[in-house]
Amino acid sequence: MFTLEGAEHAYRVLIESMNEGALTLTADKVILYANECFARMVKCPLEQVIGSSFRRFPLGGGPGRAPAPHEGGAASGHQDLQVLLEAADGSRLPAQISVREMAKDSSGRVTIGMVVTDMTEARRAEESLRALTQRVVQVQEAERGRLAGELHDNITQLLCGVLFSSQALVTKLAALDEPAQREAIKLRELLARTAEEVDRISRNLRPSELEHLGLEAALRATSREFTTRTGVPVELVVAPLAGRLPVEAELALYRILQESLDNVAKHARARRVYVSLAQPDGVVRLVINDDGAGFVPAQRAEGKEKRNLGLLSMRERAVAVGGTLSITSARRAGTEVEVRLPLAGGKAAGGALKAEGLKAKG
Ligand SMILES: Nc1ncnc2c1ncn2[C@@H]1O[C@H](COP(=O)(O)OP(=O)(O)OP(=O)(O)O)[C@@H](O)[C@H]1O
Numbered sequence: 388m389f390t391l392e393g394a395e396h397a398y399r400v401l402i403e404s405m406n407e408g409a410l411t412l413t414a415d416k417v418i419l420y421a422n423e424c425f426a427r428m429v430k431c432p433l434e435q436v437i438g439s440s441f442r443r444f445p446l447g448g449g450p451g452r453a454p455a456p457h458e459g460g461a462a463s464g465h466q467d468l469q470v471l472l473e474a475a476d477g478s479r480l481p482a483q484i485s486v487r488e489m490a491k492d493s494s495g496r497v498t499i500g501m502v503v504t505d506m507t508e509a510r511r512a513e514e515s516l517r518a519l520t521q522r523v524v525q526v527q528e529a530e531r532g533r534l535a536g537e538l539h540d541n542i543t544q545l546l547c548g549v550l551f552s553s554q555a556l557v558t559k560l561a562a563l564d565e566p567a568q569r570e571a572i573k574l575r576e577l578l579a580r581t582a583e584e585v586d587r588i589s590r591n592l593r594p595s596e597l598e599h600l601g602l603e604a605a606l607r608a609t610s611r612e613f614t615t616r617t618g619v620p621v622e623l624v625v626a627p628l629a630g631r632l633p634v635e636a637e638l639a640l641y642r643i644l645q646e647s648l649d650n651v652a653k654h655a656r657a658r659r660v661y662v663s664l665a666q667p668d669g670v671v672r673l674v675i676n677d678d679g680a681g682f683v684p685a686q687r688a689e690g691k692e693k694r695n696l697g698l699l700s701m702r703e704r705a706v707a708v709g710g711t712l713s714i715t716s717a718r719r720a721g722t723e724v725e726v727r728l729p730l731a732g733g734k735a736a737g738g739a740l741k742a743e744g745l746k747a748k749g
Pocket residue numbers: 650651653654655677679680681682687692694695696697698699721722
């Protein structure tokens with residue numbers, strides 16, 4: 388008896404000093420017990436909380452995820468939910484609720500135990516991280532535009548001049564010195580290849596195809612350029628879209644394809660790549676699929692290589708224009724990147740992402 392009483396006291400002190408709300412409920416959701424912390428969360432005196440129905444504090448769908456299967460469901464008697472808990476004064480608190488069925492009482496009815504965690508700080512941290520990554524993407528886009536400008540205004544102009552002079556040299560040497568002319572021809576060819584390469588880099592930095600020819604042509608050019616560079620064929624299927632997308636959405640899709648193809652070139656050792664763009668039931672859907680080495684996405688997220696920006700910036704670009712990005716991959720089973728952009732009122736939502744140097748399109 389002595390030990391049990393002692394234990395109960397210890398539990399009570401523990402629960403009262405917790406930084407989480409703790410409750411027990413009857414099966415029909417009457418609150419049997421709640422701690423002070425929960426009363427503070429719902430801004431209601433504790434004596435009014437105890438004995439009232441838990442339904443008094445409505446749960447809105449949380450901004451977070453739905454409970455994942457591994458978190459257990461009704462079958463295991465345990466569930467984790469991300470919710471917006473409405474307090475007595477109508478304010479809403481982002482919270483995680485862990486629900487657990489507890490022992491049956493003497494009449495065979497289960498009681499329910501709940502732990503409520505205030506997620507305000509976690510949400511805030513998540514939001515500032517998101518704002519930061521979106522800012523990184525914006526800065527990256529602006530910097531690419533600036534670099535492309537520098538390349539075009541300085542290097543490309545210079546290269547054209549050198550190329551022109553080398554052609555003149557070839558002509559002049561023709562009459563004088565055959566071996567020297569051969570060297571001059573090699574030099575001219577090398578310069579021409581350098582100029583092409585600079586042009587390619589500059590075009591990738593600033594998507595002029597996108598600006599002038601539209602999304603489909605830009606996706607085609609990127610795919611073609613990838614095949615020329617790597618020898619890996621890309622099968623691109625584009626179904627006609629309902630209309631032109633907002634400029635930010637087009638830029639996001641274009642950059643996601645570029646980044647995905649970069650990954651295929653760097654990591655996949657693929658034999659083929661399939662790309663499709665379509666708009667089934669109003670949702671614009673871009674899929675990039677390769678038959679290469681694949682990887683385990685979860686391991687990547689938790690692994691050492693957190694410095695990698697590719698997948699992260701792809702996801703942020705999709706989110707910034709109101710879409711989602713999912714990756715399906717497994718070792719030796721290839722990789723699929725899927726972007727979905729639901730259209731709000733016939734248009735993908737505009738985002739914080741500004742398309743540097745691109746004009747808005749209808
Ligand atoms: N298509 C793919 N096939 C195989 N592995 C992939 C593929 N895409 C991504 N990965 C794996 O996921 C990791 C993360 O990709 P991510 O694009 O974020 O970074 P990265 O390509 O290594 O570097 P960065 O893009 O920043 O230059 C890669 O290092 C690679 O191991």
